[in-house]
Amino acid sequence: MTFALYIARDTPLHRIPPAAKLLALVVAGIGVFLIPDPLWLLPLLAAIAVLFVVAQVPLGATARQLKPVAFLLVIIFLAHGAFTSWTLGVLVVLRFLLLLMMALLVSFTTRVSDMIETIETVLRPLANIGLNPAKVSLALSLALRFIPILAEMTHEIREAQRARGLDRNIIAIAVPLLVRTLRLANTLTEAIEARGWDPDPPARIRR
Amino acid sequence: MDTRDIVYVALFAAVVGALGVFPPLTLPLLGVPITAQTLGVMLAGSILGARRGALALLLFLVLVAAGVPILAGGRGGFGVLLGPSGGFLLSWPMAAFAIGWMVERVWGRLNFVKAVTINVIGGILLIYVCGIPWLALVAQVPWDKAFFGSLNFIPGDLIKAGIAAYVAVTVKRAYPLIQPAAVNQE
Numbered sequence: 001m002t003f004a005l006y007i008a009r010d011t012p013l014h015r016i017p018p019a020a021k022l023l024a025l026v027v028a029g030i031g032v033f034l035i036p037d038p039l040w041l042l043p044l045l046a047a048i049a050v051l052f053v054v055a056q057v058p059l060g061a062t063a064r065q066l067k068p069v070a071f072l073l074v075i076i077f078l079a080h081g082a083f084t085s086w087t088l089g090v091l092v093v094l095r096f097l098l099l100l101m102m103a104l105l106v107s108f109t110t111r112v113s114d115m116i117e118t119i120e121t122v123l124r125p126l127a128n129i130g131l132n133p134a135k136v137s138l139a140l141s142l143a144l145r146f147i148p149i150l151a152e153m154t155h156e157i158r159e160a161q162r163a164r165g166l167d168r169n170i171i172a173i174a175v176p177l178l179v180r181t182l183r184l185a186n187t188l189t190e191a192i193e194a195r196g197w198d199p200d201p202p203a204r205i206r207r
Numbered sequence: 208m209d210t211r212d213i214v215y216v217a218l219f220a221a222v223v224g225a226l227g228v229f230p231p232l233t234l235p236l237l238g239v240p241i242t243a244q245t246l247g248v249m250l251a252g253s254i255l256g257a258r259r260g261a262l263a264l265l266l267f268l269v270l271v272a273a274g275v276p277i278l279a280g281g282r283g284g285f286g287v288l289l290g291p292s293g294g295f296l297l298s299w300p301m302a303a304f305a306i307g308w309m310v311e312r313v314w315g316r317l318n319f320v321k322a323v324t325i326n327v328i329g330g331i332l333l334i335y336v337c338g339i340p341w342l343a344l345v346a347q348v349p350w351d352k353a354f355f356g357s358l359n360f361i362p363g364d365l366i367k368a369g370i371a372a373y374v375a376v377t378v379k380r381a382y383p384l385i386q387p388a389a390v391n392q393e
Contacts, residue, residue, distance in 0.1 A: 004274060004275060004276070005274040005275075005276050005283050005284055006274060025285060029289060064281065065276075065282055065283075065284070065286075068280050068282060069282075069287075069290060069291075072290075072291055072292065073291070075356070076291060076346045076348055079348050079349075079352050079356070080347070080348065083348075083349050083352060084347070084349070088347060092346055092347050096290055096291060096346070099286060099289055099290070100286035100287075100289075100290060101286075102286070103284050103285035103286030103287075103289065104284055104286055106274075106284070106285060107274035107283065107284035107285065107286075108274075110274065112273050112274050112275055115273040115274055116273050119269060119272075119273060132208075135208060135213055138210075138213055138217070139213050139216055139217045139220075139262075139266055140217075140266065140269070140270070142213070142214065142217035142218070142221075143217040143218070143220040143221045143224070143266055143267075143270060144270065144275070146217065146218055146221040147221045147224045147225060147270075147275070147277060149221075150218070150221045150222055150224070150225035151224075151225040153225070154225050154226070170243060170246070170370055171370055171373060171374055171377075174243070174246065174250070174370070174374045175374055175377050175378060175381075177222065177225075178222070178250065178254065178374065178378045178382075179378060179381050179382055181218050181219070181222055182215075182254075182378075182382045182384065183382075184218065185211070185214045185215050185218050186211075188214050188218070189210050189211040189214045192210050192214065193210055197210065199210075
């Protein structure tokens with residue numbers, strides 16, 4: 001089980017700084033909605049497909065991400081065909097597909113750690129309105145670190161409940177999972193505080 | 208927000224992620240497969256309270272946006288948040304906040320019926336109020352079609368509201384967190 005969409009390759013797309021990719025994504029995302037004609041979107045879709053090849057993204061990874069959305073897109077397309085017009089349906093579905101592919105490309109070619117670093121940089125100015133960057137960083141890295149651990153814990157509990165014939169009972173899994181998580185949170189807090197972690201270092205001390 | 212609050216927020220974001228990474232669980236008796244993720248939204252609100260619950264879900268969405276595939280079915284990335292169902296996802300922090308706010312109001316007298324009611328209001332009604340207009344506007348689907356299409360998910364959501372309520376009341380008995388005494392321990 002991997003916990004990132006990132007696909008490690010050495011391509012020009014991987015080397016673009018994450019901030020630039022995110023900015024491009026925002027601009028392109030707005031641009032897609034300004035194009036009124038589906039015919040203009042098709043060459044864009046082809047261009048994105050070429051970028052996927054350049055970034056050496058395996059087809060399977062893309063398919064895995066697109067499959068659940070494809071179902072929804074088909075429904076939206078059919079709804080448009082039945083109630084508005086097929087042209088509008090094509091336009092709307094192509095827009096989503098483009099947006100999704102562009103965002104996926106960014107996710108596939110950017111490390112989660114780099115992305116989070118960028119997010120932290122973007123959030124830094126918010127320190128002025130009381131958002132403590134140290135606290136945000138702690139929360140982000142803790143959550144990242146503990147997703148695999150909690151997934152493993154869920155698996156363990158499920159195995160234990162299987163012995164009691166309760167592995168398909170969501171309540172028998174959720175209650176122990178939450179109690180163990182809350183207990184884990186206590187231990188973790190004590191460990192962090194014991195190491196002297198302080199998000200608000202005294203302002204007077206300067207190095 | 209002291210260290211303990213931050214740890215709760217982070218671990219709950221991870222719990223919601225862990226719930227999504229797992230294959231859909233099947234309900235006892237009914238055999239309906241459901242993904243446990245909105246269960247996590249309801250539980251975050253009713254176990255952590257408004258502020259921490261909302262922050263946990265916000266953190267979860269930030270991780271999704273950063274490309275961690277922790278949405279049900281192993282999905283992730285910016286695209287999902289901007290897609291047709293983005294409104295439902297973006298409403299999760301608000302839903303957790305609303306649920307937490309209501310639970311805080313009835314904390315001493317919280318029972319199963321109250322918890323279900325709160326989950327239905329905050330965890331179903333509010334999420335649909337945000338998700339359906341988003342679907343209608345972004346996908347340009349007629350409003351009534353978006354509305355009736357979404358109704359298909361109501362039965363599953365009602366079951367989840369019940370499960371979340373039962374779990375929340377049980378966990379409250381084992382580990383009450385919202386009580387002022389517990390919150391201000393340190």
